[in-house]
Amino acid sequence: MSKEKIAVAYSGGLDTSVMIKWLKDKYDAEIVAVTGNLGQQMEIDNLESKSIATGASSFHFVDLRKQFVEEYIWRALKAGALYEDVYPLATALGRPLLAKALVDVALEEGCTMLTHGCTGKGNDQVRFEVTFASLAPHLKVIAPLRIWEFTSREQEIAYALEHNIPVSATKKNPYSIDENIWGISIECGVLEDPMVAPPEDAFQITTSPEKAPDTPTVVDIEFVEGVPVALDGRQMAGLDLIVKLNELGARNGVGRLDMVENRVVGIKSREIYEAPAATILHFAHRELERLVLEKSVFQYKKNISQDYANIIYNGTWFSPMRHALDAFVNVTQKPVTGLVRVKLYKGGISLLGRNSPYSLYNEELATYTEADTYDHKAAEGFIKIYGLGLKTFHEVNKNS
Ligand code: ARG
Numbered sequence: 001m002s003k004e005k006i007a008v009a010y011s012g013g014l015d016t017s018v019m020i021k022w023l024k025d026k027y028d029a030e031i032v033a034v035t036g037n038l039g040q041q042m043e044i045d046n047l048e049s050k051s052i053a054t055g056a057s058s059f060h061f062v063d064l065r066k067q068f069v070e071e072y073i074w075r076a077l078k079a080g081a082l083y084e085d086v087y088p089l090a091t092a093l094g095r096p097l098l099a100k101a102l103v104d105v106a107l108e109e110g111c112t113m114l115t116h117g118c119t120g121k122g123n124d125q126v127r128f129e130v131t132f133a134s135l136a137p138h139l140k141v142i143a144p145l146r147i148w149e150f151t152s153r154e155q156e157i158a159y160a161l162e163h164n165i166p167v168s169a170t171k172k173n174p175y176s177i178d179e180n181i182w183g184i185s186i187e188c189g190v191l192e193d194p195m196v197a198p199p200e201d202a203f204q205i206t207t208s209p210e211k212a213p214d215t216p217t218v219v220d221i222e223f224v225e226g227v228p229v230a231l232d233g234r235q236m237a238g239l240d241l242i243v244k245l246n247e248l249g250a251r252n253g254v255g256r257l258d259m260v261e262n263r264v265v266g267i268k269s270r271e272i273y274e275a276p277a278a279t280i281l282h283f284a285h286r287e288l289e290r291l292v293l294e295k296s297v298f299q300y301k302k303n304i305s306q307d308y309a310n311i312i313y314n315g316t317w318f319s320p321m322r323h324a325l326d327a328f329v330n331v332t333q334k335p336v337t338g339l340v341r342v343k344l345y346k347g348g349i350s351l352l353g354r355n356s357p358y359s360l361y362n363e364e365l366a367t368y369t370e371a372d373t374y375d376h377k378a379a380e381g382f383i384k385i386y387g388l389g390l391k392t393f394h395e396v397n398k399n400s
Pocket of ligand 1 (some may be wrong): 089091092123176177185187319
């Protein structure tokens, strides 16, 4: 009888390398290693040979970048999704897509089990497993890090040496890092003390604001229905546009974030993020919305942004609620077409200008010059009626 197959979400790091051998022995199974490309820097050739040398029977490399940008990142941007008003959700957005890619390979290869390398304290286990349960409830899920005997990195390294598992010779990074095109999440080490300022070596791509150039970078960002399509007048594919903005932002020290956030499992954690493109795009997108959205839509959308961010963070991407919110968001985005000019300078982003064919800004109404067309006299009657309720209240309730 042929062996059962386990699909492993593989990154090439220590945990997922040790996992391959550990699972193979424990379940007497064949291992199918799957790596998704979400735009992180990595050596693909290396991963293939490494996973096979570690004991996997096959390796699948899935390029998810375009889909990640068009179906995940742009939706989050249009929704204005920033978790607890800060985090652009890079890691969180990538998980459902990686989980889906793993399920797709597992079904194609006839696997009966799915595994990931997440710990029992984090959000990522929730995101992976809720997605597995939504898309392939019949497959068994194993989370080795929650159940295996290793309690330290040293023990894993000893196991790797004992079983000839190739692990990178590079010096241990003091941080736990997750990376994709929408941003980098950095935790652990000295960062666990929320009073300790992040050391310079915690940052992977951004220049410190102090060392950033003395001359600012000005960028024109064009949006069509809420989606950025061009930089400085040049049309670009989404992926290239994000890469370019990451580069410009990083060089100017833009996109460093430091927050204490509320995890799904009830823990508060301190996290450092680097997300230059996401920070710039959310800023520019919101400024364009200020210009084109009707007042009640603009103000109401804040609630939707928060709900949308929670859905992404909490791992319920594949849900009717997310689809319903997408419908709302997409209706609001029809007029979000236009140009935003921003300045990147020593860690900061400032707005230089904005315009749109759907601008609701009417200079003849706003101006204090002779060109004014606003009916000043009508204000009197308006205020009388508008303030009538309060006037009546205060007549009855003296001194309150
Ligand atoms: N706190 C973030 C989130 O839940 C990032 C977690 C990523 N993990 C890491 N290894 N830094 O989405």
